[in-house]
Amino acid sequence: MPLNAATRAARLSVAPMMDWTDRHCRVFHRLMSRHALLYTEMVTAPAIVRGDHARLLAFDPSEHPVAVQLGGSDPDELAEAARIAADYGYDEINLNVGCPSDRVQSGCFGAVLMERPGLVAECVAAMIAASPVEVTVKCRIGVDDQVPEEVLPAFLRTVSEAGVTRFAIHARKAWLQGLSPKENRDVPPLDYPLVHAMKREFPHLHLSINGGIGSLQEARAHLEAGLDGVMIGRAAYHTPYDILARADAEVFGADAPVPSAEEVALAMLPHIEEHLAHGGRLAQVTRHMLGLFAGRPGARGWKRVLSEGAHRDGAGPALVERALSEVTARAA
Incomplete structure (x- = not known):
């Protein structure tokens, strides 16, 4: 089966980052890489369904391939938000199961959903039924006192059985109690080997690794070790030229001039x-x-x-x- 545009592009992606990956940021990043997959900031399903979705979802055609990330935990609401987002022409619709902020927890979505894989499966099944666009999931390896070696494979199995075949895994736990969102990006230790083990256990799934990756050299190492994709966040934002300008040549094998x-x-x-x-x-x-x-x-x-x-x-x-x-x- 030929890969769709977003799946091909997911070999290297720029992570969805609140207050950072807005439409201006994406236009800027696209000037450096034609092939990397770009993500919106997380947009909540209630905001799309009940609010000004044109303001929230409109994007420039130059941004393709581009994915929208949704937050929510109500299957019907997420399905409607996915349908609306698909109409805007996004190449992928991603469900956030990784954000640890207090605001997200209070709404019962984001990383807290790692504790409710059955609900995530219901959500993605509803989204898939409502949208012609591929639905994916971004998650953590676990939360709080969960044992990632037990939780992550069970989560992937349950959610993939509902129809998701592509996951981006932030290789850290999220501590919902005791750490701020900023601390959750640095303090919990990275466990890259676990994500690689998941690729061996689920070879049919497309798995991207996220968390702490700071260079194209590191990204290539993960790809060469067997992962399908690498998602880079802060390094792509703070040093965008270093990450993106040579990505098309070094990650996608494209033969095109590198802009200065x-x-x-x-x-x-x-x-x-x-x-x-x-x-x-x-x-x-x-x-x-x-x-x-x-x-x-x-x-x-x-x-x-x-x-x-x-x-x-x-x-x-x-x-x-x-x-x-x-x-x-x-x-x-």
């Missing part, structure tokens, strides 16, 4: 102009671009000019060009 970071910055100007023309502010876009030159001479000046000036009234493309001159001057 300067070219990426200039290629964002039409998007910025359109955003400003519709009443937006420069900082809403450039906040995602601060790490473009990370590790290069002039990076500090690039960040300083954008950080100090992008929020000011009237700030526009000229400020980006001035920030870029901080880099080019150092390179001269």
Whole structure:
């Protein structure tokens, strides 16, 4: 069976990250990689069903392949949200079973659902029935005092029997009591071997690994060891050029020119102009671009000019060009 666009792209994906992977961030990331799978921030099913789904779900066609991540635990509501999201043309619909925030717990979705695999199975079955778009799951290896070696295979078995064939696994537990969401991204130890063991136990499933992966070299190591995909979060955000610019060649085997970071910055100007023309502010876009030159001479000046000036009234493309001159001057 030929792989669909999202499954092919899931060989390398940028993780869904609240307050970070909005539409401006995704347009920016797409300029560096044509092939990597991009995710929206998590959007709750109630917000889509009862709210302004055009505002929540609209995206630029240039973002393909792009997936929407949903949060929720009511099968009927998730089914309706999946149907609505599918109509917008997303390449994948993902269910969040990994977010540990208090707000998510109080709504009985996110990582707390690791304790209720039967409910997750009901949710995804309803979503699959309602949507022509592939439904996937992002999960943790367990929560709190669960034993991941027992919980994770049982979870994968139960949910895959409901029809999900692709999972992204954050290789840490989530501690729902005692750790903040930020601490949950760093404090629980990573268990990469367990995720690799799941691929051996469930060879028919498409499994991506997530958590603490900071370079393309690390990503390739996981792929070469047998996993189907790698999902990178914070490193793709803070050092986007290092992760994404060579991804098409090194991960997807594409033979295409690699854009320079300067070219990426200039290629964002039409998007910025359109955003400003519709009443937006420069900082809403450039906040995602601060790490473009990370590790290069002039990076500090690039960040300083954008950080100090992008929020000011009237700030526009000229400020980006001035920030870029901080880099080019150092390179001269």
